[in-house]
Amino acid sequence: MTVVHCAPVAPVIGDHDGNRRRVLTAIGSAVAAGAQVVVLPELATCGYAFTDVAEARAAGIAADDPLFADWSRAAGPAVVVGGFAELGDDGELYNSAAMVDASGVLAVYRKTHLWDREKLLFRPGDSAPPIVHTGHGRIGLLICYDLEFPEVTRNLAERGAELIAAPVNWPLVDRPDGEHPPETVIAMAAARTNRLCFAICDRSGTERDITWTGGSTTITADGWPQGPIADLDLSLSRNKWLSPHNHALNDRRLSF
Amino acid sequence: MTVVHCAPVAPVIGDHDGNRRRVLTAIGSAVAAGAQVVVLPELATCGYAFTDVAEARAAGIAADDPLFADWSRAAGPAVVVGGFAELGDDGELYNSAAMVDASGVLAVYRKTHLWDREKLLFRPGDSAPPIVHTGHGRIGLLICYDLEFPEVTRNLAERGAELIAAPVNWPLVDRPDGEHPPETVIAMAAARTNRLCFAICDRSGTERDITWTGGSTTITADGWPQGPIADLDLSLSRNKWLSPHNHALNDRRLSF
Numbered sequence: 001m002t003v004v005h006c007a008p009v010a011p012v013i014g015d016h017d018g019n020r021r022r023v024l025t026a027i028g029s030a031v032a033a034g035a036q037v038v039v040l041p042e043l044a045t046c047g048y049a050f051t052d053v054a055e056a057r058a059a060g061i062a063a064d065d066p067l068f069a070d071w072s073r074a075a076g077p078a079v080v081v082g083g084f085a086e087l088g089d090d091g092e093l094y095n096s097a098a099m100v101d102a103s104g105v106l107a108v109y110r111k112t113h114l115w116d117r118e119k120l121l122f123r124p125g126d127s128a129p130p131i132v133h134t135g136h137g138r139i140g141l142l143i144c145y146d147l148e149f150p151e152v153t154r155n156l157a158e159r160g161a162e163l164i165a166a167p168v169n170w171p172l173v174d175r176p177d178g179e180h181p182p183e184t185v186i187a188m189a190a191a192r193t194n195r196l197c198f199a200i201c202d203r204s205g206t207e208r209d210i211t212w213t214g215g216s217t218t219i220t221a222d223g224w225p226q227g228p229i230a231d232l233d234l235s236l237s238r239n240k241w242l243s244p245h246n247h248a249l250n251d252r253r254l255s256f
Numbered sequence: 257m258t259v260v261h262c263a264p265v266a267p268v269i270g271d272h273d274g275n276r277r278r279v280l281t282a283i284g285s286a287v288a289a290g291a292q293v294v295v296l297p298e299l300a301t302c303g304y305a306f307t308d309v310a311e312a313r314a315a316g317i318a319a320d321d322p323l324f325a326d327w328s329r330a331a332g333p334a335v336v337v338g339g340f341a342e343l344g345d346d347g348e349l350y351n352s353a354a355m356v357d358a359s360g361v362l363a364v365y366r367k368t369h370l371w372d373r374e375k376l377l378f379r380p381g382d383s384a385p386p387i388v389h390t391g392h393g394r395i396g397l398l399i400c401y402d403l404e405f406p407e408v409t410r411n412l413a414e415r416g417a418e419l420i421a422a423p424v425n426w427p428l429v430d431r432p433d434g435e436h437p438p439e440t441v442i443a444m445a446a447a448r449t450n451r452l453c454f455a456i457c458d459r460s461g462t463e464r465d466i467t468w469t470g471g472s473t474t475i476t477a478d479g480w481p482q483g484p485i486a487d488l489d490l491s492l493s494r495n496k497w498l499s500p501h502n503h504a505l506n507d508r509r510l511s512f
Binding site: 244 | 371372373374380382384401404406410411432435441446448478499501507509
């Protein structure tokens, strides 16, 4: 079993030092409460609702910024995943996520599917999402809108991921009473069809003109949401048999 | 708008004449109530829980069986989709679905993804699911477990389907209180990610040792279930734009 915490953070655009403290407090609280995997929101270091390219670029940090050494010290025995605005060696700005443990940065992933105005602010990544074999499971990284492409979540399952850790920023959209947010439904389906666990950390409250969904949740390999803190059995992800005659990954017969 | 009815039928294994009447009654009732598309369950003509190959083969009929002329007469102005056990020209038994209107049989589809013991009773189809441009919309056919492969539903969306009509037989499985059946969650996600409507007709009650889910439902192109009878706006399926910058089908960037 793996204790997974989706840790709330509410960064303030432009308040670099305050955001650094907010993230370290969130990591520290989760680790003190026993978290073995801590997932922070998308762009947790800087906020999301940038007015323009200049404001977004001012939030950018390199993947080797000293901030991640702070995350590493705060991580203790846990693996920490969180989003940041990455200023690449190529001078481009990426909407990225880092995976960090006490040994340092384990992986950096650049969001490949940009949502709406992000296309005006960021360059999309071109590399497949990483999977890291950590002491707390084989953890894959995706960011927000990436989750809405079932081919992408399928690929992580095929490559052996047991848990997808996904920093997200979900703007609130209408939904019928009693329904989960649509993004949660999509992740539940990806969990169920691939026998794969999820830990999704969303924002809540508001930021400038955006109201967040507050949809942070873990999801079991059976596809059922467990709320933002859960003890997940990642080992279920290693068994893709759905019945004595059916295998989730090998049963697909049509090629298109 | 298109009035879609998922029409309940409870066939009895071995009772060929009774099952023929049950299906015609179900079609007639739906058409009399204003249905423009009528969807019947999987294997509606014969039942599902066969003991062995001999019993399943005894239920087989050819795709040009006179039964479909009866469906055609009962269809009136509607398009009718329903499941049957198809005895192929090749002597093999298939778990198939027919689409019929007043003009006759429009399409026959052989289920390509067989569930559990079906692999002992049926041969899987090898052809891509058909899409028929009917007077009530561009309707694609899938059967039950086919729905659980997002690559398959995606393919129908890419080929222009507005509505997927899916005869199913969903054995009841555990789910948390307040949740939809897992198969519904998977279809909701496919609807939402592809901007595609669904009409899914399930069984209810019990058949031999199987308890059915009773999960018949329509689903809007936004991904929300509307129950077994609904007036669906299929035209929403023709607009794949999710935001001014995002297109459901064209946004995927990674190839695997």
